Amino acid sequence: MHRVRSGLERGAHVLAGVEVGRDLDGRICRARVQGAAVVGRDDRDGRQSFLAARAEDPQRDLAAVRHQDPVHAVSVASVGExxxxxxxxxxxxxxxxAAVARALAAEGVRLGLGSRSGDDLGLNAVARRVDVRKRADLDRLVSDTVDTFGRLDILVANAGxxxxxxxxxxxxxxxxEMIDVNLKGTIHAVRAALPQxxxxxxxxxxxxxxxAGLRAFxxxxxxxxxxxxxxxxxxxLDHELRERGxxxxxxxPGGVATDFALGEGRGRSEDVLTGMLTAEEVADVVVFALTRPRGMRILTTSFRPMTEDSWG
Structure with missing residues (x-):
């Protein structure tokens, strides 16, 4: 078992041979030890510690971590998935x-990024200016991504x-704009990516x-x-595509502390953002969904900050 002890900042770091993808302000951190993964955290002495499984037999070592420290170990269903x-x-x-892109990059995912700015976020990704209202923009992004990396495995339709x-x-x-970007933009993105x-x-x-897709406001x-x-x-689509893999x-998510939360018609004070989820927390849920075993799927997952009322 390999233990790494250090205070970490956001971003990718290499510490004692362990590549740390990100530190969510003391929450779950994913990393790789020559292809394995950090699976937990032990901060009982007030310092950040990460328990990692070695690459020789990661599933065995993950089980050992959970046995050694079941309270602090975080289950990882598929190492290097x-x-x-x-x-x-x-x-x-x-x-x-952007948070999803960075989280996926930390997991070793190669990226095609579409946005109105065309920013690659410093991730050495395929990055294109994309208006999701224009099917041709999405077709080009998919084509360029597949030409560069030879395949496509995941679509994250996030533009909104x-x-x-x-x-x-x-x-x-x-x-x-709301119908064309939020709904039709998702449809266009799926049309472009699904054949791959x-x-x-x-x-x-x-x-x-x-x-707001589950409850009216x-x-x-x-x-x-x-x-x-x-x-x-x-x-x-789940009904249509499940049997095709x-x-x-x-x-x-509920309220997320981004510029979007200060959108047209809402208050502009940053006090509005207090207590909301972070974009990184949402990204962590995306990674969680994508790393479930292929024999299971997450249909719809909703989560809210502790400051936000529950319902239903």
Missing amino acids: LDGKVAIVTGASRGIG VGAYGPFLELSEAHVD LLERGEGDIVAIASV PHESVYNASKFGQVGFIRS IRCTCIA
Whole structure:
């Protein structure tokens, strides 16, 4: 067993031969020890420690870690499950999309990133300017990603917009943009990526939805409609694609502390963001869903900060 003890910053580091993908401010950290994984944390003495499994027999060592420290060990279903895979992430330049891209890169995933800025986030990814309302942009992103890496395994449809307020006060432009980006943008992204996934005989489609796709809120009528549509689309695809090896998952977080949370029609004070989820926490749930054994799938997962009311 290999123990690493150090205070860590966000980002990739190499410490005592262990490549640490990220440290979520003291929460779960994933890493690789020559292809294995950090599976837990022990901070009982007030310092950060990471328990890692060696690569020779990672499943055996993971079991040993859990036996040694069952309280602090974090179960990892498939060591190295994502290493070497290829993912496309839309809306990747900031917020949840950027956090997902960085989390996947830390797992060894090669990336095709689509955003209106075309930023590669310093990840040496295929990065293209993409407006998800334009099918041709998405086709080009998929084509360029596959040409570069030779395959496609994962689509994360993250691009989204929001405008809020009484229904009759929403402009037609706002209505069109929310439907075209949130719902039709997801549909266009799946149309572009799905043939590649079907050709491989397995893959993952992950839509970053919202609790607003599961519950209606006042002054969010069209945003609700776009997100309910997105969730319904992905749930229907699950029925259609499950037997062809494609897992379809909706990630439906509550409030997330990004610029999106200060969207059109909402308060601009950053006090609004207090107590919300972080983009990195959402990204961690995406990685969790993608690293489940291929024999299981997560359909829709919703989670909220402790400061946000539950419902239903």
